[in-house]
Amino acid sequence: MLQRVCEGGSLSITMNIIIALLCILTNQVISQTEDIFPAKILAQQTIISENSDLYVTCSTFGKKKDSMVYVYFLKNGRGIQTQLQKQDQNDILFKIPRAGLHHSGNYSCIYSPQNYTLSEIVKKGGDIIEILVIANFLPADISIVGPSTVHEGHHVEFQCTVSQHLHTLGGCKLIYAYLRKNDTILLVQLFNVSQMLATFIIDSAVLRDSGHYSCIVLPSKCIYEHEYTVHGTNKVFLEVKVDFISLELLRYGVITLMVLLVVCLWWITQQTGKCRHSGGMTG
Ligand SMILES: *[C@@H]1O[C@H](CO)[C@@H](O)[C@H](O)[C@H]1NC(C)=O
Numbered sequence: 535m536l537q538r539v540c541e542g543g544s545l546s547i548t549m550n551i552i553i554a555l556l557c558i559l560t561n562q563v564i565s566q567t568e569d570i571f572p573a574k575i576l577a578q579q580t581i582i583s584e585n586s587d588l589y590v591t592c593s594t595f596g597k598k599k600d601s602m603v604y605v606y607f608l609k610n611g612r613g614i615q616t617q618l619q620k621q622d623q624n625d626i627l628f629k630i631p632r633a634g635l636h637h638s639g640n641y642s643c644i645y646s647p648q649n650y651t652l653s654e655i656v657k658k659g660g661d662i663i664e665i666l667v668i669a670n671f672l673p674a675d676i677s678i679v680g681p682s683t684v685h686e687g688h689h690v691e692f693q694c695t696v697s698q699h700l701h702t703l704g705g706c707k708l709i710y711a712y713l714r715k716n717d718t719i720l721l722v723q724l725f726n727v728s729q730m731l732a733t734f735i736i737d738s739a740v741l742r743d744s745g746h747y748s749c750i751v752l753p754s755k756c757i758y759e760h761e762y763t764v765h766g767t768n769k770v771f772l773e774v775k776v777d778f779i780s781l782e783l784l785r786y787g788v789i790t791l792m793v794l795l796v797v798c799l800w801w802i803t804q805q806t807g808k809c810r811h812s813g814g815m816t817g
């Protein structure tokens with residue numbers, strides 16, 4: 535086949551044209567990738583909480599002076615945003631408003647004098663930063679320590695754990711967890727990130743405690759030690775006393791009952807005495 539192509543006059547001319555065209559195309563592709571340069575990437579925070587804005591700076595410092603370039607912002611090697619950078623600029627700020635959990639990833643920047651569509655932008659390697667978006671709200675695994683059917687007055691213990699690796703802000707050790715009964719928040723507890731555990735206790739269960747319980751952890755809300763201290767009007771003291779009025783009533787009630795009993799007994803004795811007396815009269 536190959537031999538025949540080489541031998542055939544007109545066929546080999548066509549082939550040469552095709553090869554030449556291919557060469558031109560390949561050259562264009564090569565020159566296209568050659569006009570894309572890596573840019574530095576900087577972020578003030580690489581771990582942010584869900585729904586906060588993500589800011590990243592791309593720096594083209596060291597690029598040829600007096601040239602306008604397009605700066606591309608990439609996530610996991612694919613273009614997501616582009617901005618035109620003026621001649622006298624080096625840094626350009628990209629923003630992802632209200633970042634979601636799906637915005638966690640590896641980000642990078644590139645620049646080029648050419649204006650490419652974002653889908654054309656693909657890059658591997660180079661300067662990369664990893665951005666982690668921390669969840670505000672995470673359903674946790676819940677279990678009851680002991681039987682799930684108890685009698686009134688019994689102690690109930692719930693345990694809350696998180697099975698996957700838990701990312702928190704800045705290596706935070708303590709976060710909040712809450713126990714929910716249907717849609718109502720019932721109890722709030724500290725969740726120890728190193729032990730991955732929070733315990734909730736209902737001291738003396740009553741009939742209305744029956745129901746569906748769930749547990750939620752808040753990984754983006756760190757608890758710092760100073761948050762424990764409250765002062766002034768943020769503090770109130772409650773003292774529960776035994777109710778003396780009812781105790782008094784009870785005491786008087788007992789006395790009244792005893793008096794009544796004595797009176798009754800006295801009356802009965804009187805009556806029997808009268809009976810005997812009247813019996814004696816007739817007899
Ligand atoms: C970022 O890249 C590293 C190495 O390829 C990978 O292990 C990591 O999971 C990536 N991070 C995210 C959030 O995708």
Ligand SMILES: *[C@@H]1O[C@H](CO)[C@@H](O)[C@H](O)[C@H]1NC(C)=O
Pocket residue numbers: 716746
């Ligand atoms: C609580 O939730 C369960 C299902 O999770 C539902 O069947 C039940 O009706 C709910 N109870 C109330 C009082 O909302």
